[in-house]
Amino acid sequence: MFNRPIEDDSSSDEGSQELEESIKVDPVHMEPPSHSSTTSYKKSLRLSSDQIAKLKLQDGPNDVVFSITTQYQGTCRCAGTIYLWDWNDKIVISDIDGTITKSDALGQILPQLGKDWTHQGIAKLYHSINENGYKFLYCSARAIGMADMTRGYLHWVNDKGTILPRGPLMLSPSSLFSAFHREVIEKKPEKFKIECLNDIRNLFAPSKQPFYAAFGNRPNDVYAYTQVGVPDCRIFTVNPKGELIQERTKGNKSSYHRLSELVEHVFPLLNKEQNSAFPCPEFSSFCYWRDPIPKVDLDDLA
Structure with missing residues (x-):
């Protein structure tokens, strides 16, 4: 996924806020040398599996928008695309x-x-x-x-x-x-x-x-x-x-x-089920190369 140019906009974006909340970095508890209990946060450019699951991505391209709101510049948005592929895709x-x-x-x-x-x-x-x-x-x-x-x-x-x-x-x-x-x-x-x-x-x-x-x-x-x-x-x-x-x-x-x-x-x-992908379906393995159906005399079955 790659970001596109930032576009300034002072209006609010509920969808972007939901995305921001869904990928919020979870706190990581670390024990400092002073033995005092504090909450620390770890910066990362990669989302965890749980954070990706919260995005509810669909198969293929998913258009997303990241936004940040400041007091003086308003809301800035950056659009991108997340691709969801199967584990066995080529x-x-x-x-x-x-x-x-x-x-x-x-x-x-x-x-x-x-x-x-x-x-x-x-x-x-x-x-x-x-x-x-x-x-x-x-x-x-x-x-x-x-x-x-x-x-x-x-x-x-x-x-x-x-x-x-x-x-x-x-x-x-x-x-x-x-x-x-x-x-x-x-x-x-x-x-x-x-x-x-x-x-x-x-x-x-x-x-x-x-x-x-x-x-x-x-x-x-x-x-x-x-x-x-x-x-x-x-x-x-x-x-x-x-x-x-x-x-x-x-x-x-x-x-x-x-x-x-x-x-x-x-x-x-x-995918063998996608026979329509052939430019000439009549010459596919299903239509052209299969064995012909044998003729059956209906009188013999009576």
Whole structure:
């Protein structure tokens, strides 16, 4: 979950007050060296399981608003999104600059000027993968200050009516210039990505590997994805020409359009009940490959 820009408002917000009360930090009793009994509070950026349960989250994205009221500035609000996923969900990781956009530096500038600098076919591919039951996680080394701009760009991408699936946006908690220098100049974004993805992987059971596949555009991305357990057969990198390369077979170049045609093989349907996710349901295993029903003579049954 990432916060969006703060918006000043002097009015009260009952929903925000309820959220604030529900996630209030519980007191932790600690015994100081002086042997006197006092109540201490522990600051934490992570909610406990009990505090999360009080939020009564629904499956998928949950829009939340944090608010703080001061005497002179009134009420300030900060909006964000909490995603609730199942313990056995499969996650597809996607980089942004150079992966969704055609290049790193221009991918951050040209979309702000109204120029479409997106790889052709990526929206259709991601949409098809999401239709088969996979969750998307967008991880970038951009600075946290660019969260609203980056989120707006992901919502803006549109390929003939097909948009990118919604998913958490993970950005580097550093300043704009340091993040830009690390991403574009040093070209070492893997430091943040490895720590971030490992933190997310630890939310799942130790015996489960939540990351199913990953998309990037640099060897640094491949290294980061490998470190968090993504198999190399499902790590894809794309170059500025739009050529898609699978890490296990680097000599075989494909594209987002071509992978969209093979999405049922590379990203098979997770839920067998979702046959409607097939682009051609008449050729599914239930309709096309099943054995024909034998003919029965009703007179013999009489």
